[in-house]
Amino acid sequence: MEILVREIAAALPEPERALYRFITEAEDNLARQSDTREQFMNLLTVHSPHHQAAKRFQLTLEETVAAMQKIEDKIGTKLEERLKGYKWMDYTGQQDQPEKLCFLCFI
Template identity: 40%
Template sequence: MECNEHLLKMLVRDIVAKLPEKEKALYQFIDELEVRLIEAAATPDQYLNLLKKYSPYHEAANQFDISPYKARTMMHRIEWKIAANLEEKLQHIKWLEHPSHGKRVKKGYLVFK
């Protein structure tokens, strides 16, 4: 099913909210750092340079008292979990359209099977 960006963000937020606290905290910490770096960068090259200078994994390692390797490994596992959960949710979404009594506009809504 083709999905719009807003729906995907909503589904990901829902999945993240249901993660265990440690995973949710790490994911949100790294994600927020990456978003700040994206916003600070004017070009993709500048973003990559900022990533090297202010590594979110090193920052998370300091914040959560773990190694940068463990922060990266945990983040990758969390991202895999989110992606799998998102794929499962997308498999169960169906768009239903109902004609509006005599009008040309159709009303639609999402249903989770």
């Protein structure tokens, strides 16, 4: 799924793509610095990616949050559309390593 989301995000118009990448990369960096969910939430509060993006893109915080919600909605809609064309088959247990998950995807 993450691969599909990245593909969809890469196809966004430049202003949306830049804002989305800036915020998600900042969130990912904070997640890598965190050992727990609580620590991550604290870092999000202290180093708010949305506040940073607002400054970087010369927007208000409200405009930044609204734009990000719109972008995420757009990505979600496009992801749903793409997934309708996929068929997933669970092959877990039908291989030599039953403890590993295995799926086959038809496009």
